[in-house]
Amino acid sequence: MSLLRTLPMRRHPRRTAGTLVALVTIVPLAACSTPTASPGVDEETVTIGTHTPLTGPAAAGYSSISAAASAYFDYLNDNGGIHGRSIEYVVKDDAYNPATTQTVVRELVQEDEVLAVVNGLGTPTHSAVLDYLNENGVPDLFVASGSPSWDQPETYPWTFGYNADYITEGKVLAHHAQQTYDDAVYCVLGQDDDFGTDFTVGLTTVLDELASTQTYSVSNQDVTAQIGAMQAAGCTVNFLATVNGFTALALGTAAKMGYRAQWLSSSSGGDYPTLVGYLGEDVGPALLEGFVSTNYLPFSADDPWVELFQKVNDEYNDGAPFTGNTVFGMSVAYTFAEALARAGEDPTRESLVEALESGEVVGNGIVPLQFGKESRRAFGGVGITVVEGGVQDYVGEVYTTDTGDGDVVVYDGEAVALENEGIPEG
Amino acid sequence: MDRFVFLLGTGLARGTLFALFALSLVLIWRATRIVNFAAGAMAIVGVYVGVAVTGVTGSYWWGLVATVLAGGLVGLVVERGVLRFASPRSPLSGVILAIGLVIVLQSLLGIAFGQQHEPVPAPFSDRPLRVGGVPLLSPYDVFVVVVALGLMAVLRLLFVRTTLGLQLRAAAFAPEVARLLGVRVARMRTVGWVLAAAAASLAALLAVPKELGLNPHAADMLFVYAFTVAVVGGLDSPGGALLAGLTVGVVMSLVTGYLGATLAPVAVLALLVVVLLMRPSGLFAQAEARRA
Numbered sequence: 001m002s003l004l005r006t007l008p009m010r011r012h013p014r015r016t017a018g019t020l021v022a023l024v025t026i027v028p029l030a031a032c033s034t035p036t037a038s039p040g041v042d043e044e045t046v047t048i049g050t051h052t053p054l055t056g057p058a059a060a061g062y063s064s065i066s067a068a069a070s071a072y073f074d075y076l077n078d079n080g081g082i083h084g085r086s087i088e089y090v091v092k093d094d095a096y097n098p099a100t101t102q103t104v105v106r107e108l109v110q111e112d113e114v115l116a117v118v119n120g121l122g123t124p125t126h127s128a129v130l131d132y133l134n135e136n137g138v139p140d141l142f143v144a145s146g147s148p149s150w151d152q153p154e155t156y157p158w159t160f161g162y163n164a165d166y167i168t169e170g171k172v173l174a175h176h177a178q179q180t181y182d183d184a185v186y187c188v189l190g191q192d193d194d195f196g197t198d199f200t201v202g203l204t205t206v207l208d209e210l211a212s213t214q215t216y217s218v219s220n221q222d223v224t225a226q227i228g229a230m231q232a233a234g235c236t237v238n239f240l241a242t243v244n245g246f247t248a249l250a251l252g253t254a255a256k257m258g259y260r261a262q263w264l265s266s267s268s269g270g271d272y273p274t275l276v277g278y279l280g281e282d283v284g285p286a287l288l289e290g291f292v293s294t295n296y297l298p299f300s301a302d303d304p305w306v307e308l309f310q311k312v313n314d315e316y317n318d319g320a321p322f323t324g325n326t327v328f329g330m331s332v333a334y335t336f337a338e339a340l341a342r343a344g345e346d347p348t349r350e351s352l353v354e355a356l357e358s359g360e361v362v363g364n365g366i367v368p369l370q371f372g373k374e375s376r377r378a379f380g381g382v383g384i385t386v387v388e389g390g391v392q393d394y395v396g397e398v399y400t401t402d403t404g405d406g407d408v409v410v411y412d413g414e415a416v417a418l419e420n421e422g423i424p425e426g
Numbered sequence: 427m428d429r430f431v432f433l434l435g436t437g438l439a440r441g442t443l444f445a446l447f448a449l450s451l452v453l454i455w456r457a458t459r460i461v462n463f464a465a466g467a468m469a470i471v472g473v474y475v476g477v478a479v480t481g482v483t484g485s486y487w488w489g490l491v492a493t494v495l496a497g498g499l500v501g502l503v504v505e506r507g508v509l510r511f512a513s514p515r516s517p518l519s520g521v522i523l524a525i526g527l528v529i530v531l532q533s534l535l536g537i538a539f540g541q542q543h544e545p546v547p548a549p550f551s552d553r554p555l556r557v558g559g560v561p562l563l564s565p566y567d568v569f570v571v572v573v574a575l576g577l578m579a580v581l582r583l584l585f586v587r588t589t590l591g592l593q594l595r596a597a598a599f600a601p602e603v604a605r606l607l608g609v610r611v612a613r614m615r616t617v618g619w620v621l622a623a624a625a626a627s628l629a630a631l632l633a634v635p636k637e638l639g640l641n642p643h644a645a646d647m648l649f650v651y652a653f654t655v656a657v658v659g660g661l662d663s664p665g666g667a668l669l670a671g672l673t674v675g676v677v678m679s680l681v682t683g684y685l686g687a688t689l690a691p692v693a694v695l696a697l698l699v700v701v702l703l704m705r706p707s708g709l710f711a712q713a714e715a716r717r718a
Contacts, residue, residue: 055533057643060541192688217687219647221637224436225682228561232429245543245638256553257561278639280545 038348040115046082046340046347049090049108051101051129052121052144058096061244061274062121064320065144066091068329069119071317072309072422076333079423082340083347089333090114096121098128105129109138116141116352119162119332123147123194134158139352141339142332142378146268147194148403151377158349160356160371162332164296164379166195166241167403169266170202172382173294175399175408177237177264178206184262187212187235189226189250191242199241199266205405211235216246223249224257231259240265248278251287264292267382271324272392285390293392294382296365297327300393304418305331305364312422334422335363341424364422366398366415377403381411428560433683434676435554435562441675442567443633446574447645447652448659448667450626453581455661457594457618460509460517463524465626466649467531468504470642472497472627474539477546477640486549490631497627498620505619510612535642543639552635570632577625578664584621594618651678654694658701660708670709673697 040047052066053059070089077086090112092104101120108114109132116139120126123145130149133140134156142162143150146169150161177184186207190196192215200213212233214226227250230238238261240247247269254261270293276284298305309330313322320326340347342355355361362368367381381400385392398411447465454462462468476493480486508527512520550569554561563571585591596604597614605611629652630645637644655674659666674694681693701709 055536055541057641057646059536060543060641060643063541192686215687217691219691220678220682220687221647222436222440222678224440225433225679226687228432228436229429229683232432249638256564258553278543278545280547282547 038115038346039113041085041347044085045088046085047088047090047112047114048116048118048336049092049105049112049114050117050119050121051092051094051104051108051125052119053096054091054093056095056097058122062096062144062325064323064325065119065121065329065332067317067320068309068313068326069333070329071312072330072333073337074316075312076337076423079421082337082424083345087337087340089118094125096125098125101125101128102132105132109133109136115139115347115349116336118142118336119144119329121145123149126150130156130159137349139349141352141356142335144328144332146198146266148198148377149194151375151403153374153376156376158353160376160378162335162378164267164294164382165377165403166198166266166268167202167205168380168401169294169382170199170239170241171206171401171408172202172384172399173239173264173266173292174203174206175401176292176384176396177239181237181262184237185211185233185235186237186239187214187230187233188239189214189216189223189230189242189246190240191215191246192217195243195266195268196241199239203239206408216242218243218246221245221249223253226250227253227257227259230254230261231257235261237262237264240269242266242269244269244271244274245278248275251275251291252279252283255283255287262290262292265294267294267296267324270294270385272387273321273323274325277321277323288387289390291387291392293385295324295385295394296367296379296382297324297331298364298366298415299324299327299385301391305422308418308422331364334424335361335369338363338424362416364416364418366394367400367411367413368416428558429683430680431557431562432560433679435560437676437679438672439563439567439570439675440636440679441672442571442574443629443636443648443671444651444655444674445668445671446570446577446632447626447629447648448655448671449574449577449581449664450622450629451652451656452659452661452664452667453625454618454622455598455656456585457598457622458615459598460520461653461656461661462619462622463521463649464504464527464531465622465652466630466645467528467535467642468500468623469497469626469630470535470640470645471500471531472623473546473631473634473640473644474535476627476631477544490628493627493631494624498624500627501619501621501623502616504623505616509619510615532642539642541641543641543644545639546631546634548635566635573628573632574668577628578668581621581625581664590617651694654698656708658698658709660711663708663710666708666710 054063073087073089094101094104118141121144126143140159146163146166148165150159216223339361343351356371357373359372366383369378370380383394383398386395399408400411401408472493475496476489479492480489512523548566550565552564552566554564593609594614597611601611655671659670678690681690
């Protein structure tokens with residue numbers, strides 16, 4: 001319409017007619033020259049995008065994730081890309097503000113014409129674009145949040161989660177605690193939103209009783225009152241549904257108050273290098289000794305995935321600090337590349353979702369991804385990590401469970417092995 | 427009862443920090459009749475300088491001095507370079523310039539130092555002393571209280587007992603009359619900004635060890651609560667800032683302890699609303715005649 005309006009229609013009716021005829025013939029030809037009409041895909045590149053906080057208070061905890069993912073895509077592109085196409089990852093800053101998320105995701109879809117939104121970060125932020133992406137049939141892959149609400153294939157068929165959900169983490173940690181500690185008094189400190197609530201639901205599914213349930217609000221960086229209450233209640237085993245900063249605050253505050261307890265954290269707030277960053281190199285390692293957390297991604301220093309990610313981090317990410325966020329971002333990037341490789345020579349939005357629904361995309365976690373026609377849940381299980389001698393590593397079993405009241409069971413399969421230097425083949 | 431005493435102690439420690447930062451807002455209000463919305467970001471610039479100096483010299487106290495000096499310098503630059511150009515006709519002009527300044531300062535700090543939180547250790551033990559088995563104030567909390575009281579005493583002396591203080595008050599209160607009487611109003615405004623920014627940097631330096639660590643946004647919430655404190659106490663009144671700061675700290679602590687953390691910010695807002703309804707100029711504001 002806008003094209004026609006710029007043509008001089010009134011003054012040169014004949015030329016207009018000629019132009020129109022030319023247009024009518026050219027347009028289908030142009031369409032033929034690229035066999036796929038799918039947005040975000042051309043001969044050379046596949047364009048995808050994400051929303052994530054790069055500025056504002058939340059940037060401290062999360063801005064390294066998209067940088068790591070971009071580094072992995074650069075590594076892939078330098079090694080031939082996927083089906084000969086390189087991947088362009090458009091990272092949009094939403095400052096963790098849902099209103100901004102809505103704006104930048106519309107830009108991604110309407111202006112950048114991305115094939116998919118990959119690893120949009122945050123529960124409140126991503127909830128603001130969930131309907132929009134699904135109404136417009138845009139694949140919404142690997143949301144960076146453990147909210148169970150991404151697993152609704154009936155309502156939101158285009159959305160796929162990524163993090164192990166908070167309910168699963170709560171159930172597995174509670175089960176691990178039951179197996180490990182005798183005569184424990186269990187308590188929880190949770191963020192005052194769905195993170196804390198869902199995690200606590202997971203805990204209470206397994207445990208009979210929590211002696212004290214405390215919450216914190218991110219707007220108040222003083223948790224003395226809560227830790228004092230846990231100390232007064234005689235809690236000996238404390239679960240944490242806290243982001244990394246507040247895990248550090250909780251442990252630091254407890255230490256100041258001379259309160260010793262066993263701490264078990266969700267993977268969202270249990271990253272050792274990040275926690276040491278908050279607590280300081282001098283006191284951090286001592287405070288974190290024996291600290292328990294869940295994880296579902298490769299983390300051991302001698303794991304082939306970790307070795308690869310470290311190499312990519314050095315070469316393509318300027319040797320940024322190697323943390324759980326680095327592994328997370330690169331794992332997401334690998335998983336998208338794997339899905340793209342399975343989506344055919346000429347991927348479309350539909351074929352991408354079909355590839356994930358086929359169950360053939362397994363990711364790189366300690367349990368394979370369990371996407372399918374009826375499942376948008378990425379990880380059905382998690383492992384337990386413990387800090388020993390300043391090193392955080394997996395110990396004991398890997399467990400799987402559901403988000404309902406099903407049992408926590410030991411996973412007896414293998415972790416997904418590294419193949420072909422982490423470059424998925426179609 | 428133990429629990430109540432514990433929450434009271436926690437609240438007082440927190441409230442002192444609010445009061446200290448609120449003092450800087452009161453100061454700038456007394457000197458220029460402006461609420462400085464950039465106070466948090468400006469203060470953090472001073473803290474970055476101070477922490478760097480502590481890192482180089484190994485002395486907390488040199489860092490503290492550097493923080494105060496750098497904070498004052500930031501105040502000078504901001505007043506002379508930015509806020510001076512705010513339109514005197516509309517109070518909004520200064521507010522909007524200040525908010526723009528927040529964005530610029532926080533972005534520059536983020537580019538220069540990164541977004542991660544840098545731990546800043548306290549110069550004294552922050553283990554609370556136990557009284558009758560209940561953990562109360564730590565030596566560091568006591569240090570903060572002493573600094574807050576000391577700063578207030580100095581400011582009171584300055585404003586009430588010195589010629590400079592009189593000129594500052596005159597320039598803010600009735601700039602035209604003051605100018606006619608030979609007070610260099612523009613210079614007084616600059617002095618007010620320097621003092622206020624230095625006090626804010628000091629407050630932020632003291633607050634950072636009690637929080638996540640140093641980050642471009644480290645004073646954001648401190649500013650929000652301190653602003654509430656300043657308004658509740660009366661923007662004009664240093665004593666009001668102290669009492670309101672302690673009140674807000676204790677209210678937050680008690681609400682967090684007895685009702686839950688989610689309600690604490692709500693309770694502070696409720697307090698603000700009640701005070702504004704009952705005494706619009708703040709609990710401890712002086713007589714109406716003092717209004718500009």
